[in-house]
Amino acid sequence: EAGVAQSPRYKIIEKRQSVAFWCNPISGHATLYWYQQILGQGPKLLIQFQNNGVVDDSQLPKDRFSAERLKGVDSTLKIQPAKLEDSAVYLCASSLLGNEQFFGPGTRLTVL
Amino acid sequence: GNSVTQMEGPVTLSEEAFLTINCTYTATGYPSLFWYVQYPGEGLQLLLKATKADDKGSNKGFEATYRKETTSFHLEKGSVQVSDSAVYFCALRSNAGNMLTFGGGTRLMVKP
Numbered sequence: 001e002a003g004v005a006q007s008p009r010y011k012i013i014e015k016r017q018s019v020a021f022w023c024n025p026i027s028g029h030a031t032l033y034w035y036q037q038i039l040g041q042g043p044k045l046l047i048q049f050q051n052n053g054v055v056d057d058s059q060l061p062k063d064r065f066s067a068e069r070l071k072g073v074d075s076t077l078k079i080q081p082a083k084l085e086d087s088a089v090y091l092c093a094s095s096l097l098g099n100e101q102f103f104g105p106g107t108r109l110t111v112l
Numbered sequence: 113g114n115s116v117t118q119m120e121g122p123v124t125l126s127e128e129a130f131l132t133i134n135c136t137y138t139a140t141g142y143p144s145l146f147w148y149v150q151y152p153g154e155g156l157q158l159l160l161k162a163t164k165a166d167d168k169g170s171n172k173g174f175e176a177t178y179r180k181e182t183t184s185f186h187l188e189k190g191s192v193q194v195s196d197s198a199v200y201f202c203a204l205r206s207n208a209g210n211m212l213t214f215g216g217g218t219r220l221m222v223k224p
Contacts, residue, residue, distance in 0.1 A: 004155070031210065042116070042201050042214030043156070056211060091155065098210050103155040 002026065004104035006092050012110045018080035021107045025073070025094030031055075033101060034067055034077050035091040043091055049075065050097070079109075087111045114139045118202045118215035125192055125222050133187040133218045135176075135202035143204040145169075145178050145185040146212070150199045159187075159200070192222045 005024040013019050025032050030051050035043035046065065048055040051072040060067070064083070069075040079086055089108050093101040118135040125131060137145065147159040147169070160169030165180035174189045185202060202215040 040216065042203070042216050043212075044214070045211055048211060093156075095210065100158055100161075101210070101212065103157070105153075105155045 004092055004094055004102055006090075006104040006107055008107060009105065010108050010110075012112065013082055014112050015084055016081040018078065019082055019109065020076050020078045021090050021092075021109075023075045023077070023092030023104060025075070025092070026102055029094035029096055029102075030072070031095045031097060031101075032069055032075050033093040033095075034075070035093065037089040037091055037106070039088070046077070082109075082111045084111050114143070114204060114206055114213045116202050116204055116213055116215035118200075118218050120216070121199075121219035123218060123220050125220070127194055127222055127224050128191045129222075131187070131189040131192045131196075131220065133200055133202075133220070135185045135187065135215060137183050137185065137202075137204050139183075139204055139206060139213075141207050142180075143206050145176070146203040146205065147174070147176055147185070147187050148201040148203060148214075150201065150217075152198070156201065192220070194222045194224050196220060197222045 032049045034046045037043040046060045047057040047067045049069045067077045089106040091106045092104045095101045115138045144163045146161045148156045149159045160171040162169040162178035168177045176187045199217045201217045203212045
């Protein structure tokens, strides 16, 4: 079974630019999560989708971050405009409802 | 709110040494507890879990026991190998949803 796919794996941008990350969850997984992992810290949940609806986005900085999951499958996370403190690894995970979360390899973002 | 605290690393051990990585938590209700492992260049993988007090999770020689009285979930392994070198994350999931709260991670380095 294919795992969670993410792209790109690495991205370098300058501050105030915009960037987008893509995630394709495991087939059949209705729940999708985006986490931010700053170097030396544990992952922090940004947003959780159930199918194409948002379950929890309480920790998403909505002034600059946005996410969507059209058709309840793939998802994109966007940052516009980026700040230096957004440098981190962005992890996508998926799960069946209430079950174990499976993580993708992440996208490492560097903001200069 | 929920929080997880784990010992800072790096932890450096010789092959076949005994491993303990401490983890304590703060949560309302009765959370489920997890240990995830992140090998270099890879995504997070579930290592073991425990869903109620006094449960012991185990996998690949690693063990952790859910201690409600001390709010702890320490990770142990009797004899580490070089291949165990990775970053280990303790996490909890509240019984109100599927959101994970992670500790800061502990890097383990095992030398031959």
